Amino acid sequence: xxxxxxxxxxxxxxxxxxxxxxxxxxxxxxxxxxxxxxxxxxxxxxxxxxxxxxxxxxxxxxxxxxxxxxxxxxxxxxxxxxxxxxxxxxxxxxxxxxxxxxxxxxxxxxxxxxxxxxxxxxxxxxxxxxxxxxxxxxxxxxxxxxxxxxxxxxxxxxxxxxxxxxxxxxxxxxxxxxxxxxxxxxxxxxxxxxxxxxxxxxxxxxxxxxxxxxxxxxxxxxxxxxxxxxxxxxxxxxxxxxxxxxxxxxxxxxxxxxxxxxxxxxxxxxxxxxxxxxxxxxxxxxxxxxxxxxxxxxxxxxxxxxxxxxxxxxxxxxxxxxxxxxxxxxxxxxxxxxxxxxxxxxxxxxxxxxxxxxxxxxxxxxxxxxxxxxxxxxxxxxxxxxxxxxxxxxxxxxxxxxxxxxxxxxxxxxxxxxxxxxxx
Amino acid sequence: xxxxxxxxxxxxxxxxxxxxxxxxxxxxxxxxxxxxxxxxxxxxxxxxxxxxxxxxxxxxxxxxxxxxxxxxxxxxxxxxxxxxxxxxxxxxxxxxxxxxxxxxxxxxxxxxxxxxxxxxxxxxxxxxxxxxxxxxxxxxxxxxxxxxxxxxxxxxxxxxxxxxxxxxxxxxxxxxxxx
Numbered sequence: 001x002x003x004x005x006x007x008x009x010x011x012x013x014x015x016x017x018x019x020x021x022x023x024x025x026x027x028x029x030x031x032x033x034x035x036x037x038x039x040x041x042x043x044x045x046x047x048x049x050x051x052x053x054x055x056x057x058x059x060x061x062x063x064x065x066x067x068x069x070x071x072x073x074x075x076x077x078x079x080x081x082x083x084x085x086x087x088x089x090x091x092x093x094x095x096x097x098x099x100x101x102x103x104x105x106x107x108x109x110x111x112x113x114x115x116x117x118x119x120x121x122x123x124x125x126x127x128x129x130x131x132x133x134x135x136x137x138x139x140x141x142x143x144x145x146x147x148x149x150x151x152x153x154x155x156x157x158x159x160x161x162x163x164x165x166x167x168x169x170x171x172x173x174x175x176x177x178x179x180x181x182x183x184x185x186x187x188x189x190x191x192x193x194x195x196x197x198x199x200x201x202x203x204x205x206x207x208x209x210x211x212x213x214x215x216x217x218x219x220x221x222x223x224x225x226x227x228x229x230x231x232x233x234x235x236x237x238x239x240x241x242x243x244x245x246x247x248x249x250x251x252x253x254x255x256x257x258x259x260x261x262x263x264x265x266x267x268x269x270x271x272x273x274x275x276x277x278x279x280x281x282x283x284x285x286x287x288x289x290x291x292x293x294x295x296x297x298x299x300x301x302x303x304x305x306x307x308x309x310x311x312x313x314x315x316x317x318x319x320x321x322x323x324x325x326x327x328x329x330x331x332x333x334x335x336x337x338x339x340x341x342x343x344x345x346x347x348x349x350x351x352x353x354x355x356x357x358x359x360x361x362x363x364x365x366x367x368x369x370x371x372x373x374x375x376x377x378x379x380x381x382x383x384x385x386x387x388x389x390x391x392x393x394x395x396x397x398x399x400x401x402x403x404x405x406x407x408x409x410x411x412x413x414x415x416x417x418x419x420x421x422x423x424x
Numbered sequence: 425x426x427x428x429x430x431x432x433x434x435x436x437x438x439x440x441x442x443x444x445x446x447x448x449x450x451x452x453x454x455x456x457x458x459x460x461x462x463x464x465x466x467x468x469x470x471x472x473x474x475x476x477x478x479x480x481x482x483x484x485x486x487x488x489x490x491x492x493x494x495x496x497x498x499x500x501x502x503x504x505x506x507x508x509x510x511x512x513x514x515x516x517x518x519x520x521x522x523x524x525x526x527x528x529x530x531x532x533x534x535x536x537x538x539x540x541x542x543x544x545x546x547x548x549x550x551x552x553x554x555x556x557x558x559x560x561x562x563x564x565x566x567x568x569x570x571x572x573x574x575x576x577x578x579x580x581x582x583x584x585x586x587x588x589x590x591x592x593x594x595x596x597x598x599x600x601x602x603x
Contacts, residue, residue, distance in 0.1 A: 008578075030579050066553065165587045189590050396581045403582070404591035417594070 003407070010152070012119035013398030014105055015159070016098065018082045018178060022395040023105035025119065026403060032395040033108060035061045039097030041077045042067050058096055061104045084180045084310050085126025085159075087133060099140045106150045118145075118152030120407070120419070122398040127158040127176075127185045127196050128313045134416065142422050153407060153419040158193075160185035162397025163347050163387060171336070172343035173325055175370075177286075177350035179203045181315055184328045186340050190417070195331035197324045200315035201289065201305040203350040206233055209285045209294075212302045213278045219270055228263065232270055235261045238363040239283030239353045241372060243291055246362040250277035257359065280363070283353055287369050288320035322373025344370055344384040347393065351386060425463065432463040432509060435491075438470040450542070456488050457538030458531050465504045467491050482545050486538060 008026060015022040017037055024032035040059040059067045064078075081087050081094035088094070106119070121141065125133055134156050141154045160174035164187040176183045182199040186192040210233040211223040222228050236259040240246035250257035251274075259272035259279040272278060281293060289305060298304045305317035319327070329340045346366050355363035364372070367384040374382045387393050411420035425434045436456045438448065452468055459466045467489040480502050483490050489504030582588065 026579070030581070165585070165591075166581055168581075168585045168587065170586055170590055396579070399579070400582055400585060400587055401591055404588045405594045406592065409595035 004403070006115070006117075007120055007403045009113070010111070010116065010119050011399055011402035012106075012109070012121045013395045013402065014102065014121065014123040015162070015394040015398060016082060016101075016123065016125060017394070018080070018085065018180070020391070021101050021105070022392065023108075024395070025109050026399050031389075031392050033105075034391070035101070035104070036064070036080075037082060037097075037101065038064065038078060038080045039093075039100055040064045040067050041079065041093070043077070058100045060097065060101045082126075085128050085183075086130065086310055087136075089130075089132050089136075095136060095140070098137070099143065102140055103144060103147075106144065110150075118149050120402045121151045121154040122402040123154070123156050124159050124162045124394050124398050125156055127160050127183050127191060127193075128181075128198055128310065128315075129158075130312045131413075131416075138420050138422065141420075145422055151422060153421050155401070155405070155411060155417070155419050157398065157401055157417070158185070158191045159183075159394050160347075161187060161191045162394040162401065163345060165397035165400050166393035167345055167385075167387060169343050169345060171339045172345050173328060173340050174345045174347060175321065175325070175351075177202055177346075177348040179349070181310075182321070182324070182348075182350070184321075184324045186328050186332050186336075188332070188336055188340070190415075192332050193416070195328045196313075197319070197328040198310075198313045198315040199305075199319050199321075199324055200308045200310075200317045201286075201319075203230075203286075205289070205305055206237065206282055206286050206350070208302060209297060210237065210282055212297050212300070213272075213281065214270070216278075217270070217272055217275060222268065222270065228268065231263060232261055233282055234352070236270070236272070236279045237282030237353070238279050238355050238359065239287065239366065239369050240280040240362060241364045241368075243280060243284045243293070246280040247277045247293070249362050250280065257362070283363070283369075286321075286350060286353075287373060288322070289318050290320060320373060321370060322377050322379075325370070325374060326377050326379065338381075341374065341379055342381060342383050344374075344382060345387055346370065346384060347387040347390050349390070431465060431506075433465040433467065434459045434463045435467045435469050438468065453483060453486075453488070453542060454535060454539055456483075457486050457542070458535040460487060460507045460538075461530060461534055462509055462527070464507050464509050465489065466507070467500075467504055469493060469498075482542065485545065486541060 011026040013022070013024065013026075013032060015032075019037060020034050021037040022032045022034050038060070041057070042059060079093050079097050081091070081097045087098070123137060125137075137156055138154065141151050145151050160176055160183065163174050163176065164170070164172050169187075171188050172186075174183075174185050174187060176185070180202045182202055184197040184199070186195045207226065207229050211229045214220070214223040214229065214232065222232070238246075254274045254276050257276045257279070259276040260270070262269040284291060285294065294302075307317050308315045316324075325341075325344065329337050332340060351366040353369075354365050367386055370384040371382050374380075389396075405419065407419055409418045411418040425432065427433070434456075436452055436459075438452045449470075452470070456466050456468045466487070468483060469491040470493075472492045472494045480490055484502050487505030487507065488502070489500065490502035491498060491500050493499070
């Protein structure tokens, strides 16, 4: 029988994201603690370093800004361990950051409760993370326990599974689209690992196209500033219902669809005037970069998203999101497929598209765009929804998993699930 | 360094380009401190951009004046102390080799003293910062419930969540695993 009352206090979640590390026990409530997933390696010769009573090899968490030295140091000394959800096996620096940030996560919540025997730790990795990353994490957790027994049992789950759990959906397709890439993962009470489709395209690619459009409009100086390009993309980019029709409408009536943007607090402004139709290219490119209109950008130097091997997975470059969902679902058992199409869960910043009401005749949001793309492939009866609180949903899924999975369900490398008792 | 109305003033200027060199601010403070027994007033002048890197109270403690400048303005932020110069600067008046050597030793002593002073100030400043962040670990606890059913404290994302039932059956016979 499960000791749920113990887990109700000591289930602990850790989400190692590309940008942020989200962590905390179930008692955090609705939202976890968040720090940037990074570590700083101070220069040992610096007077600042030597002045500290017990100098650290690596600084993580909220203290990092206190240690930062001159900007020239940052590129080599400030390490973000996760690259597209993967850490190279022999990247000792990155693994050291993961070790320190894990310890940091526990330090905040060290329990004084005499009943404490260690946390039920559930951590989460990208669905594309290779097996050695799981092994490394368990190794780190054993090390943590050698110093002080803080972990009673540990497990690692895939981020799309955690997202589905947090959204109370047991059968669905989770599409997670971040800055660098996109993962499409069918879930049917378990992640269907053999059906995962990876796409080498994310928000960064839409930024690159926006920069090219800015150059064409005479804003070459702004195109060099990544932060400004991103702002322009978010402010004027639109996802078209149908690209050809949207472009025709905007060319006919450029006043209505005018793409105009002023950066708050500055004199910087952008106005596409009669070329405002190009704003539809930005949103379309996220979902489908195969339209002939993009060819002229590729021929003039815009890097075409290419197939890439990252970790153990092959990421496809120009696969449109509709085809990606179809490909993932068709790798699942036939009787499951119709249920999967009925619940498509969109997660990640690359899906934050919502047009103004007066432009809804030509533009749409991400959920509707997915429905349109699937309809073009002959798939109807699709329900597509955006995740709520996308920043916290992985951590929430970890907490529920830690609370509910029985402690006698032991870790198994075949199914990549269960509790690892860490050599108890 | 210049002299006006019998008062010898030294100004150490730090430029924006120095931003690229680590410890340049610290070096500038130390070298300015070493001038305090050669001249009557010592200033450290630095671009406004760099001014945030300097704790005004530290230079003030050592009697050094602080000026900040940009392309159009120069502003005195901290007034310097008036020092009784032990000797005139070699740059102003010629000295005999013996005298120069003597002064150099005095300068080195002064630099060591000031270095110790600055290090001590930094140590106490860092200790203060550490004490701020060393607040007792935040321990969040909830009371252990005797009931396994969701309580009022259960987060909303757990309530009515079908996964709780699905996951609680993990490992039981008949559970289907799709790979």
